[in-house]
Amino acid sequence: MANNTNLGAAKAAKNDEFYTQYADIQKEVNAYLEYNPDTFRDKTVLLPCDDPEWSNFTRFFAQNFERLGLKRLISTSYAVESKKYKDYQPTLWEQESPLFDPDKTRIKGKIFELTRDTNQNGRIDIDDLEWHYLEGDGDFRSPEVCKLRDEADIIVTNPPFSVFLPFFSWLINSEKNFLIIANKNCVTYKELFPYIKANKLWSGRTEWAGGMWFETKDRNDIDRIIDGVPMKNIPSIWLTNLDHGRRHERLSLMSMKDNLRYSKHEDIRRYGYIKYDNYDAIDIPYVDVIPSDYEGVMGIPATFLDKYCPEQFEILGIGTGDSAKELGINKNYRGRTDLSFTNPETGKPSCPFSRILIRKKA
Numbered sequence: 252m253a254n255n256t257n258l259g260a261a262k263a264a265k266n267d268e269f270y271t272q273y274a275d276i277q278k279e280v281n282a283y284l285e286y287n288p289d290t291f292r293d294k295t296v297l298l299p300c301d302d303p304e305w306s307n308f309t310r311f312f313a314q315n316f317e318r319l320g321l322k323r324l325i326s327t328s329y330a331v332e333s334k335k336y337k338d339y340q341p342t343l344w345e346q347e348s349p350l351f352d353p354d355k356t357r358i359k360g361k362i363f364e365l366t367r368d369t370n371q372n373g374r375i376d377i378d379d380l381e382w383h384y385l386e387g388d389g390d391f392r393s394p395e396v397c398k399l400r401d402e403a404d405i406i407v408t409n410p411p412f413s414v415f416l417p418f419f420s421w422l423i424n425s426e427k428n429f430l431i432i433a434n435k436n437c438v439t440y441k442e443l444f445p446y447i448k449a450n451k452l453w454s455g456r457t458e459w460a461g462g463m464w465f466e467t468k469d470r471n472d473i474d475r476i477i478d479g480v481p482m483k484n485i486p487s488i489w490l491t492n493l494d495h496g497r498r499h500e501r502l503s504l505m506s507m508k509d510n511l512r513y514s515k516h517e518d519i520r521r522y523g524y525i526k527y528d529n530y531d532a533i534d535i536p537y538v539d540v541i542p543s544d545y546e547g548v549m550g551i552p553a554t555f556l557d558k559y560c561p562e563q564f565e566i567l568g569i570g571t572g573d574s575a576k577e578l579g580i581n582k583n584y585r586g587r588t589d590l591s592f593t594n595p596e597t598g599k600p601s602c603p604f605s606r607i608l609i610r611k612k613a
């Protein structure tokens with residue numbers, strides 16, 4: 252199972268053209284508005300890997316410009332000649348524009364901006380988008396897109412998988428608010444986890460289970476055709492530093508005694524909670540068996556982050572790399588990611604690198 256997921260992620264990394272569904276963006280953004288209706292009010296939102304001809308991000312934010320109370324919407328697109336996937340025809344919309352330039356269309360990025368009611372029909376929406384070609388190809392790292400990042404308040408996108416880590420560093424170093432899509436596995440990366448531990452990065456509203464469905468341009472890599480549209484399921488999640496209500500909902504948990512008696516997981520009823528031999532913590536194989544009354548440290552799968560409420564739990568670290576060193580996790584384990592993480596010498600279970608170490612808050 253884990254291997255399939257990794258294979259899927261590796262394949263996805265070769266192709267960046269996955270497009271987010273409008274309903275997924277709407278569902279996620281609505282959660283921030285429910286929590287704070289002014290989340291986007293008077294803000295400049297930058298969509299740095301988007302193109303209104305393809306992207307529902309531009310469509311959603313432009314259509315909801317007034318409802319969100321936006322000050323300025325900017326989206327930039329990447330030149331087709333710089334993309335990995337080059338099967339592209341300029342849309343009629345671009346070709347019919349007086350700004351269309353056949354020499355520039357394939358090699359230059361584009362910028363689309365929405366600030367005012369250009370067609371004077373009484374509302375600001377997608378028909379008021381103004382655009383022009385960028386100087387360069389629209390790479391998010393280019394000076395002109397970096398300048399737009401610095402002008403923005405909130406950065407929103409589904410970034411290219413093939414350059415996710417450079418993108419994340421570009422984003423986090425900007426110290427802006429953001430809402431992005433990422434592969435589920437990346438929460439344990441050493442480049443991201445410290446921000447999660449420090450409560451500077453957390454899961455968005457949408458639950459992690461089931462992954463997300465994206466429209467794909469790669470005809471050879473389709474999971475399903477929905478309403479004539481080729482779709483791909485990718486184990487993706489939303490990551491953000493914008494607050495939302497689900498993040499503050501405490502998990503409802505049973506005591507250790509009740510779990511040992513009534514848990515739906517047979518291994519917990521049979522074997523109880525296993526103590527690691529290389530770290531003073533117990534193993535929690537499933538989020539729903541976290542005991543409500545255990546005061547010590549617990550090692551738990553990363554899917555816990557989908558349910559993490561910072562008022563209920565403290566994240567202490569992860570069983571790998573510098574974090575493991577800081578926690579004093581002894582290295583004498585094999586580092587298996589499955590459940591057979593038993594130390595071959597002692598025959599006792601060891602805290603594996605895949606576990607996040609947490610403790611209940613008082």
Ligand SMILES: C[S@@+](CC[C@H](N)C(=O)[O-])C[C@H]1O[C@@H](n2cnc3c(N)ncnc32)[C@H](O)[C@@H]1O
Binds near residue numbers: 306392
């Ligand atoms: C995963 S797609 C997401 C598209 C869109 N945001 C959506 O979900 O509807 C990422 C987009 O970023 C573009 N891209 C790839 N490398 C880029 C770069 N270095 N700078 C800017 N955009 C890039 C890809 O061509 C692709 O269109």
